[in-house]
Amino acid sequence: MKKVICVMFVFLLASLALINTLPGQRARADGNIVLGVNDINKSGGEGHSLILTPSYAKTLAGISHGFRWWRSATFEWSDADEAYIVRSVNLTADGTNDKQHYIPENGFVLAVNIGNDYGNVNYINELSSDCYANLAKIAVGDKAYLSGIDIASGTVDVSAGDYYKDGFVSNAKIYIGERPSGVEIYTPDTSAPRLGEVSVAVKTKVAISEGIVINWAEAENAEYYILNVNTSTTIEDGTLIVNNLKVTETAYTIPSDKLMAGGKYTVSVAAYGEGYRSSFNSRKTVSVLSDNAANSKFKDKTVVAFGDSITYIPGWVTMLSGELGTDVINAGVGGDKTTEALARIDRDVIDKNPDIVIILFGMNDQAIYMPTGKSLVEKEQYRENFRTIIEKLHQSGAEVVLLTGNNVCTDSGYYKAGQYDLDYGTGKLSEYYDILRELAGEYNLNIIDMNKRIADEGIADRSICASGDGIHLSNEGKAKFAQWIAEYMYNEFFEGGYSDPSETSEEESSEESEESDETSETANSAASDESKDWVIGEESEEEDESNESASSAEKSEDRPATLRDKIIVFVIAVGILGLLAFLCFGKPKKNKKE
Template identity: 50%
Template sequence: MKKLTSFLLSAALSAGLLLTAGAPSASAAETPLVLGVNAINDTGREGHAILYTPAHGEAVNGGTDFAWWRTATFEYSDELEAYVVVSVSLSVGGSSPKAPFIPEGGFVLCANVGNDYSAGGGVNYINTLSTDTYNGIASLNVGDTAYLTGIDLAAGTIDTAGSPYYGADFVSNAKITIGAKPDGDVYIPDRSAGALPQVTTDIGGQKTIDATADFTFTWEPVEGAEGYIININDCTVTGDGPAIAANVRTQETSYTVPAGRLTIGGSYSVCVSAYAEGRLNGQNTYESVFAVSAQAAESEFRDKTIVAYGDSITAFTGWVKMLGGRLGTTVINAGVGGDNTSQGLARFETDVAAHDPDVVIILFGMNDQAQVIDTGKPLLDPETYESNYREMIERCIGLGAQPVLLTGHNVCTASGYYTPGGYGLDYSTDNLNDYYDIIRGLAAEYDLNFIDLNKLCAGEKDTDMLAAGDGIHLSTYGHEKYAEWIGDYMLNEFEWKELHLPSEDTSAPEASSAPETSDDADASESASAPAADASAAESEAEKSGLSAGVIAAIAAAAVVVVGGIALLLAKRKKK
């Protein structure tokens, strides 16, 4: 039992990067969660809920980067006589490519929601099975047990009838039941060769390391092992992201990641298993490391509370998390996808003030400036936008916090990126530059710390900075550059300023000032993405533009202090 506890604990610690904090455990549900499967070891296509086994290869690949998919990895536990969830990746979007490795004693489940092309004479890939499985993966937690029916992993077959897999006549009896063991025949793998013991590393579950130096981790020799397999994945933007080390085999009991290979502020999963001819591989360790800059330990921000406040450009957590690694502190992510400044202002007390921040980094505008094609007008007019920004600035000053204003990037309209028209909106007009000019003017007027990211982006290619198939949100490279530019400014140019309110009027606009079309703004930020799922369980999250992966990052980064507003009013901050 000690071995099982160690296995689940290491998996859970690593998956802290990946999972929704506080999500209800599927195994605890009164009705077991059942995930359907419509393909095995096939090329990933739209509308697929597909299993990948070791017969497919050492990693999930083959014609897709799985950016728009949710994935879950399972390994078999001899002690539980069941498969166990060991990692889950929920974030979807052009900046969320995934490369989960396939454990020898397990499999990877991948699911997406297809698009409907029938209006143009094409195929409707949307089907209930893959949609339900895609939604169901969001309910998985590390440690959940799983049982397979209608699936033979060794033979690489599933029990299905009819075709095509997305058609109305297709029937699948291939199911993964989470939690309670179902009645009937359950697939049990051949474990007669016996599995090697699990590796124990010196990482100890989680570890913070210097990204600018070599990182070496070690482990105790495993009796009977001929060698070891190492997998390291970048989990900064999404769980099971791009591989840093993919199924690297070694006979040593240590492994070194060279300096500069890990991104400052990046989060990484580290998995090691033992292998030997004639034996089953040991269960993988699942541990995590957080890479920080050499200056982080001496940063003046290491004991400060910093909040990043904005829309989905902030909520898609990559640059926010990376920035924390540069500044030596956790940067609280208070971004909400789809928000304009009216909506952002309505949640200021709970999402910003409640944290009693020392610094508030503010970036809004992408949704405010989006132009309604039929009217030629932005969703939120410049006057209201400026008024809302003033209110945000003055509320920060009233808290004793230092506002740091940012401009953002432009929209990329190159082929394969953003195409105007989704939801009747155009994000790529010249409106954006006008709104950035408002930010520049306010920064000068209030004498605030200000980072003109738009100007810095001019020195980069839009196709490098932004995610393909999207054109609005940052790519992995874009997240890295944002973190680098903001971090460099904060460490070298930031000033603690004596700020004063220009007026005593800090009343907030009425909540009703938010445009009724804001939900469309939210959806249109991913207008080039595959169709969103319509599950009731996720409807509220989708309306706010907050994918389950983003909810996970925000929940892990921020704790809302109930009743903190009253305490805040009685407290005078000292800088």
């Protein structure tokens, strides 16, 4: 029996070692992440994985659908690396925020939209679905190699079938990571000399009244510079406030009336000159702080925002950081209820040693599971969970601030019940907000009653909530949350109160107006980009990936193993296998004593 068990163990380990050496899943080649492409230089639709080159457009501003439901990334050729380099990654597919990447002169943008099955036509295809998922695994700075793609001629190697049919085949691929072997790789024409990268000087944090002052060193042989400035508060490469602007000087100022307190902006500058290829773009990110934040007493405070996806999704927490002058820690997790909050409060909140914790839970707790007609967390359990949360935070020494949130907007074009068999829009949410008000009185807590203020100011739910969603916040809603929370905290925590950044003296307004007139011809005003973020309930694997922070484009922990990783695992497995074989079969038998 012992030998049988040993044989089974040896067989299992041998199998694991063998599997480890076999080629990976369809998304991998030579240890790389593979992004399939099925079209080039078209506005596209469902089921498309598109490459967009400078011959298509200089930027993505003005495209009718705004690539709102798409994931996207910018790539730029590097002479030094002899490869394309990932410059930005945008994973937010929210239906209302336009993606307005600039397209580098020596690069391209990849945009991917998964399809849906409408019965009469099915736009789902493996290529775009895989590419959409794999974009979450790439990071800024990664090397990329193109096969079956010719950027200069604007062609891709598509072998057969309509892109949304099962018979579709594409040989056009982007390999992320190592240069693949046995594959013909596209290389752009590098015969002309290239201008050196521009050295840009800009503050990483500015008070809104200062505006953003951008300076750069004159590049040798440059005749002019192209400047792009994107809003990056809620999505990377969002609305362009400066769109492909040709500048002959070496400085540019964005006035305060083009900016938002708490906003983030990405500045890109490239040099151009006749007879030369344009320089590698210089990219800098600038955070705009409110004037309150410049001398804020919150600067030395650790503030944590603890909640579900209404907290997690980029927006009001980022803006609040700009209002308070401190980096508010985002401890939101999509789909969380108070039960999950209790499970992670030590790790995600208390271990951060917070001075102040702002808490918003309830949207998921109150949701009705339609097969049973019951809330995911019943009211009394919600109350007890919150009591435990409050008491744990008090024991840690943190100041607790409760939030009530927005209503669910059930207007046409907003929330529709049924996904995941859940109904968020039954009206029960108000009963959960009442519990928070009662707990605030019971524990003598700070409470910012956002729900009441929205109603008192006569703001419609459809303005606060994102269209096509009805649960999460629009950009207007995010801005209101940040401003009202900051207003409360300045007024309640410190003397001096809150100064509304929108209230300026006539003299200041006049000066800003004159400055604005000088630049209005060259800088596009920021469009009001209302935001919709997808379902708040239990999310699929792909939706979880889309909620990862796009602004940082960090490498995913699920990134495929490299060849080196495989060799290490193989050696370990073979070593253990050999040891087991020796123990089972190699030990000499002893003669029995007479």
